[in-house]
Amino acid sequence: xxxxxxxxxxxxxxxxxxxxxxxxxxxxxxxxxxxxxxxxxxxxxxxxxxxxxxxxxxxxxxxxxxxxxxxxxxxxxxxxxxxxxxxxxxxxxxxxxxxxxxxxxxxxxxxxxxxxxxxxxxxxxxxxxxxxxxxxxxxxxxxxxxxxxxxxxxxxxxxxxxxxxxxxxxxxxxxxxxxxxxxxxxxxxxxxxxxxxxxxxxxxxxxxxxxxxxxxxxxxxxxxxxxxxxxxxxxxxxxxxxxxxxxxxxxxx
Amino acid sequence: xxxxxxxxxxxxxxxxxxxxxxxxxxxxxxxxxxxxxxxxxxxxxxxxxxxxxxxxxxxxxxxxxxxxxxxxxxxxxxxxxxxxxxxxxxxxxxxxxxxxxxxxxxxxxxxxxxxxxxxxxxxxxxxxxxxxxxxxxxxxxxxxxxxxxxxxxxxxxxxxxxxxxxxxxxxxxxxxxxxxxxxxxxxxxxxxxxxxxxxxxxxxxxxxxxxxxxxxxxxxxxxxxxxxxxxxxxxxxxxxxxxxxxxxxxxxxxxxxxxxxxxxxxxxxxxxxxxxxxxxxxxxxxxxxxxxxxxxxxxxxxxxxxxxxxxxxxxxxxxxxxxxxxxxxxxxxxxxxxxxxxxxxxxxxxxxxxxxxxxxxxxxxxxxxxxxxxxxxxxxxxxxxxxxxxxxxxxxxxxxxxxxxxxxxxxxxxxxxxxxxxxxxxxxxxxxxxxxxxxxxxxxx
Numbered sequence: 001x002x003x004x005x006x007x008x009x010x011x012x013x014x015x016x017x018x019x020x021x022x023x024x025x026x027x028x029x030x031x032x033x034x035x036x037x038x039x040x041x042x043x044x045x046x047x048x049x050x051x052x053x054x055x056x057x058x059x060x061x062x063x064x065x066x067x068x069x070x071x072x073x074x075x076x077x078x079x080x081x082x083x084x085x086x087x088x089x090x091x092x093x094x095x096x097x098x099x100x101x102x103x104x105x106x107x108x109x110x111x112x113x114x115x116x117x118x119x120x121x122x123x124x125x126x127x128x129x130x131x132x133x134x135x136x137x138x139x140x141x142x143x144x145x146x147x148x149x150x151x152x153x154x155x156x157x158x159x160x161x162x163x164x165x166x167x168x169x170x171x172x173x174x175x176x177x178x179x180x181x182x183x184x185x186x187x188x189x190x191x192x193x194x195x196x197x198x199x200x201x202x203x204x205x206x207x208x209x210x211x212x213x214x215x216x217x218x219x220x221x222x223x224x225x226x227x228x229x230x231x232x233x234x235x236x237x238x239x240x241x242x243x244x245x246x247x248x249x250x251x252x253x
Numbered sequence: 254x255x256x257x258x259x260x261x262x263x264x265x266x267x268x269x270x271x272x273x274x275x276x277x278x279x280x281x282x283x284x285x286x287x288x289x290x291x292x293x294x295x296x297x298x299x300x301x302x303x304x305x306x307x308x309x310x311x312x313x314x315x316x317x318x319x320x321x322x323x324x325x326x327x328x329x330x331x332x333x334x335x336x337x338x339x340x341x342x343x344x345x346x347x348x349x350x351x352x353x354x355x356x357x358x359x360x361x362x363x364x365x366x367x368x369x370x371x372x373x374x375x376x377x378x379x380x381x382x383x384x385x386x387x388x389x390x391x392x393x394x395x396x397x398x399x400x401x402x403x404x405x406x407x408x409x410x411x412x413x414x415x416x417x418x419x420x421x422x423x424x425x426x427x428x429x430x431x432x433x434x435x436x437x438x439x440x441x442x443x444x445x446x447x448x449x450x451x452x453x454x455x456x457x458x459x460x461x462x463x464x465x466x467x468x469x470x471x472x473x474x475x476x477x478x479x480x481x482x483x484x485x486x487x488x489x490x491x492x493x494x495x496x497x498x499x500x501x502x503x504x505x506x507x508x509x510x511x512x513x514x515x516x517x518x519x520x521x522x523x524x525x526x527x528x529x530x531x532x533x534x535x536x537x538x539x540x541x542x543x544x545x546x547x548x549x550x551x552x553x554x555x556x557x558x559x560x561x562x563x564x565x566x567x568x569x570x571x572x573x574x575x576x577x578x579x580x581x582x583x584x585x586x587x588x589x590x591x592x593x594x595x596x597x598x599x600x601x602x603x604x605x606x607x608x609x610x611x612x613x614x615x616x617x618x619x620x621x622x623x624x625x626x627x628x629x630x631x632x633x634x635x636x637x638x639x640x641x642x643x644x645x646x647x648x649x650x651x652x653x654x655x656x657x658x659x660x661x662x663x664x665x666x667x668x669x670x671x672x673x674x675x676x677x678x679x680x681x682x683x684x685x686x687x688x689x690x691x692x693x694x695x696x697x698x
Contacts, residue, residue: 076484078488095475095483106486121463121467
């Protein structure tokens with residue numbers, strides 16, 4: 001059960017059952033630092049469950065998960081986040097009644113050491129506010145700065161969620177279907193944004209849009225029925241027999 | 254409106270006020286509030302006897318201390334999304350601590366300037382807030398509400414069991430004239446105490462306002478909106494709830510301390526469920542979504558309590574009905590209603606609502622009249638008769654056992670109700686048209 005020290009995320013023998021239903025059935029996976037890694041697979045393969053296990057939303061049934069060589073299974077989500085892992089959600093998860101600016105700033109607070117302070121006035125925290133403003137510009141949301149996040153368009157909300165996710169500067173980022181439900185042009189924009197904000201970081205993303213996957217990922221892992229059937233460079237995944245069967249089963253047969 | 258406020262808060266330093274004009278422009282509502290608090294008593298000043306009206310001063314003091322209490326309630330309710338059914342325990346326990354502190358100062362066993370006595374209540378509220386908060390904030394939403402309800406009943410029961418601290422049914426009496434004032438003020442008159450209440454209400458309100466702009470205050474909003482997201486930016490929602498609860502206890506305790514300074518007694522009903530309900534009613538009627546909503550709601554509730562209770566036995570019923578109507582038709586409270594007009598004001602068409610509102614006024618007033626008449630008739634059959642009072646409107650004595658007043662009242666209520674429905678439909682059409690125009694002009698935010 002050795003853990004590769006250079007891996008940002010390392011899974012060993014991870015199982016997850018809900019009642020009698022096994023969702024994740026023994027996953028081993030190493031994601032080296034700085035890699036852009038895509039997790040694909042048919043519906044119900046357990047991709048989102050795996051995300052929830054890594055980010056601490058669910059506890060593993062058995063197996064270990066390590067972040068930068070440090071075991072994190074059993075830790076609460078906020079503890080895992082403080083160790084440098086941040087995630088987005090498949091269903092948009094933002095702070096709907098707060099403005100875009102406040103959303104982004106909330107993403108920064110803990111990482112900048114403000115903790116539970118009730119003695120700092122946020123208006124006077126110049127460095128913090130400027131950082132939030134810069135990030136809003138990178139998200140191209142500066143025109144919507146003071147709009148409550150709940151009133152943004154869907155694509156804007158997705159961009160904002162990516163912003164909240166990367167705001168704290170976590171070096172491992174998990175994105176769960178960041179382009180789901182987007183139009184073609186919105187997707188293109190989102191891909192450019194993801195590429196930019198994940199620069200120099202470890203990225204793990206679940207994605208259904210294959211053009212996004214092949215455009216962004218250095219390595220693709222294919223999950224089918226809770227098991228990894230392939231993990232390789234995009235070109236080799238494309239020609240992998242097992243993957244083709246899993247995806248195009250009926251047509252190939 | 255609220256967007257403006259957040260924007261202003263966010264830009265804080267960048268929008269530094271330039272001199273007195275800028276300061277006055279930024280904080281006009283605060284300045285107007287403090288000015289009104291200090292000027293209104295003089296309207297009721299009796300220049301013949303050179304005395305303030307005791308009734309008015311007591312009522313205004315009640316508005317002040319209950320505003321602090323309601324604002325502290327809203328630190329949990331509006332800011333953190335935590336509905337507490339036992340908030341009065343922090344208010345009342347702050348009051349008990351204050352009463353014991355005053356008695357200790359009077360007895361010479363400790364020293365604290367009179368002006369700082371409210372801090373004793375605040376510290377008491379903070380300590381009890383931390384203790385009860387530790388239990389209650391383990392949960393959120395409905396479970397939190399249930400725990401606070403249980404804690405409320407627990408403390409109310411204790412108040413009658415532990416004579417030493419709570420003084421049983423008689424409560425703890427105290428004397429605020431302790432001769433430790435920093436400014437040599439004896440605090441023997443209502444006016445002197447009232448000034449102290451105004452000062453502490455302002456201090457507590459300003460501190461609570463500032464707290465909304467701190468990392469904890471913002472994360473309380475964030476956890477209210479989406480606690481899971483808050484976890485994934487590094488915050489433990491439970492700790493956010495805990496600190497917010499404890500701080501809210503501090504301010505509730507200050508409210509309780511002011512109560513003791515005004516009334517010089519603290520009894521078991523300061524911790525009872527009815528007191529908790531008052532904060533809840535005031536907050537909902539005024540609007541939980543804005544900072545000043547609870548203050549506005551407190552003014553309404555206290556005016557009903559002090560003013561209407563002189564005229565009617567049924568004041569609590571009116572508060573209850575008002576509460577139900579607000580929750581049903583204006584969940585944003587009175588401040589919410591004001592805020593809904595902002596987009597129409599922004600496109601400069603607010604004037605077009607004057608006539609529709611006036612048209613609503615007539616059936617509305619008639620419906621209120623009919624309803625009040627029905628309630629009063631019912632109350633005069635039972636309570637009024639027991640008190641041996643006659644139901645008089647002006648000089649006309651009305652017999653609650655006759656049929657005519659009942660029929661007239663019911664007819665007024667029913668007729669006005671139908672009329673109101675008709676008018677409100679017309680109002681709705683005009684309203685929707687204006688909102689559509691505001692939307693088209695991009696003035697909705």
